[in-house]
Amino acid sequence: MAEPFTEYRELGPADPxxxxxxxxxxxxxxxxxxxxxxxxxxxxxxAHDKHHGRVTCVPVLTADEFLSETQIPRIRERLVKKPMAVMRPILAQSAAPNISDHRLREWAGEETPAVIAERLGLKDxxxxxxxxxxxSLRMLDAPAPDLTEAITTLVEAQLVGPSPPKRENALKSVMxxxxxxxxxxxxxAFFLTAIAPGCDAGYFAYLRHLEQVWEPDISTVPTRRTIKYRRISRLRDRFAHAVVQRFAMVFMSIGLPPEYEDLRDLYAQLLGDRLK
Incomplete structure (x- = not known):
């Protein structure tokens, strides 16, 4: 019988x-x-002590942590646009002073919708x-203790808002x-199904966040000395190389000014104009 697939392998005490x-x-x-x-x-x-004892690492987050930290905020900002678009003309026609988007979202979390509508003098x-x-704004910006609660709140926030979608569409827009x-x-980011025995809930290595650990603070064998980390596994070569390659691509990317991109697009357009 074939062994179950894992991205990691276990090591012995002699492995450096x-x-x-x-x-x-x-x-x-x-x-x-x-x-x-x-x-x-x-x-x-x-091998050649070029790192001078500093071991560079990236964090490995659970899938729920990664999605809550990096993806839920993006979805929230996309969903916020609809209720904000509804509120803008209403505010413009009311006697309210000019209110920034940020302040409006804060206000929605500070007072009930009924109170705010009354303060704005809105009717019918x-x-x-x-x-x-x-x-909808209040619910979208409400804190959530975990990923499941965050998903539920984002879905419900769409359903209580103006011109709500069907529940299945609201869920689809989040999921x-x-x-x-x-x-x-x-x-x-790089997804890993498992990182060690008993750690198979799904993980993401997050490549923009770096941590450095002193090598003497890491133990590869049972020890009585004071340590901060223990080694629990090693990624198989193909996955280790893939993670490092993607890490390099993150920091190799160089942003170019919009002026350059505009001129580049102009040159492409000029090429097309030759045939007109």
């Missing part, structure tokens, strides 16, 4: 610290950014529309981008 090793913090209260780390320091740096259909938009993070991960 190397690129692709997965570390686990000894401190159970370590933040998600430092709880599990993936070493990206090159093997040659370890306009008041109902404003209250629906404000309730589609979350699921695509697995199938088409962002360029600064």
């Amino acid at each position: 610290l190397r690129q692709g090793d997965v570390l686990e913090a000894v401190d159970p209260a370590a933040s998600m950014w430092r709880r599990n780390l993936l070493i990206i320091t090159a093997d040659c740096d370890f 259909a306009t008041a109902r529309e404003a209250k629906a938009a404000l309730e 589609d981008p979350l699921q695509s993070a697995y199938t088409r991960p962002p360029g600064d």
Whole structure:
């Protein structure tokens, strides 16, 4: 019978610290950014002590943590546009002073929609529309303790808002981008199904956040000395190389000024004009 697939392999005490090793913090209260780390320091740096004892790592977050931290805010900002678009003309026609988008969202979380509508002097259909938009804003910006609650809140916020979609469409607008993070991960993340025995809930290595650990603070064998991290596995070569390659691409990308892009587009247009 074939062994079950894993992206990692277990190591013995004689295996030296190397690129692709997965570390686990000894401190159970370590933040998600430092709880599990993936070493990206090159093997040659370890072999020739070029790293001077500093081991460079990226954090490995649970899938729920990664989605809550990086994807939920993007979905929220997209969904906020609809109730904000409803509120803008209502505010323009009311006696309210000019209110920024940021302040309007804060206000929606500070007072009930009914109170805000009354303060704005809104009546009848306009008041109902404003209250629906404000309730949607309030729910969209409400904190959520976990990913499931965040998804539920974002869906319900659409349903209480003006011109609400069908529930299935509201759910789809949230779940589609979350699921695509697995199938088409962002360029600064790498999905792993498991990182060590017993750690198979789904994880993302987040490549924009760097951590450095002193090598003496890492243990590869049971020890009585004071340490901060223990090694729990090593990614198989193909996955370790793929993570490091994607990490390099994140920091190799160089942003160019819009003036350059405008001129580049103009040259492309001029080429097309030759045939007119």
